[in-house]
Amino acid sequence: MELKEVIGKRQSVRKFKADDVPNDDIREMIDAARVAPSGKNMQNWHFVVVKNKGLMHKVAEVIRNKNEEIAKRMDGVDREKSDRFRKFADRFTLFFLDAPALIIVMTQTYIPSGYNEYELIGADPHLLDDLLSHRNPGMQSLGAAIEHLYLRAVDLGYGCCWLTSANYAAGAIEELVRTEAGFRDETYYMAALIALGVPDGEPKSPGRKPLEEIYTLVE
C-alpha cells in the first residue's frame, strides 16, 4: 500500500477476528519499530509480544483487579464517578482479550539533555521536572517506534489499538513480563499495551480537528 493509504486506513481497532497473526508478520512489524528514530539513538524499547492466551488472561486479570480496587475506593467518595470509571474501564482496558496478540511495550528512562547539567548547577526542581515529564524525549522516541509498528501492521492487513488506560496496573503487568514472559531486564518498565489482530468490521473514526486549527505557517 502507498504510505498515504496506510495512514488513511489506520484506525483504532477494538474488535478482532480469531485469525492468527503469523510470527513472520509480527517480525515485520517489530522490524519497522526497530528503525524508528530515537533521541541519542537510544532505541529505548522492547516489545513483548504475547500470543499465549493463558498469559493474556493473566494480564487481563491484574487489570480487572486494579479497576475494581480503584472503583471500590471511589465508591465511598463519589458513587457517580466510580460507576463512570467502571464503565470506562470495562470498555477501554480489557477488549484486548479478543485479540490474537497483545504487545506489552517496555521502555527505559531517558535522561534529557540538560538534566544532569541543571542538577549540577542546582537549578530549580521544577525545571528538572519540566524536562523529564513534559518534554521527555524517551516517550517521544517510543511514540515514533509504536507508530512505525502500527502503520506496518495496517500495511500487512492488521489492526491495532494502542492502550495506555491500563497503565495504573503496570507494576503487576511488569511482574508478569518478568516471571511469565521471561523478559527480566529491570531497567525497563511498561509504557503501553497494543492489541493486535485482523479487524472485525470497520471502526468509525471519532473525527479530527480541522487542518487550520493544528498548524501555523510562517513564510
Ligand SMILES: Cc1cc2nc3c(=O)[nH]c(=O)nc-3n(C[C@H](O)[C@H](O)[C@H](O)COP(=O)(O)O)c2cc1C
Ligand atoms: C497514547 C495513546 C493511548 C491510547 N489509549 C487507549 C486506551 O487505553 N484504550 C482505548 O480504547 N484506546 C486508546 N487509544 C486510542 C485512542 O482513543 C484513539 O487513537 C483516538 O480516539 C483516535 O481514534 P482512531 O485511532 O480510531 O483514529 C490510545 C491512543 C494513543 C495514541
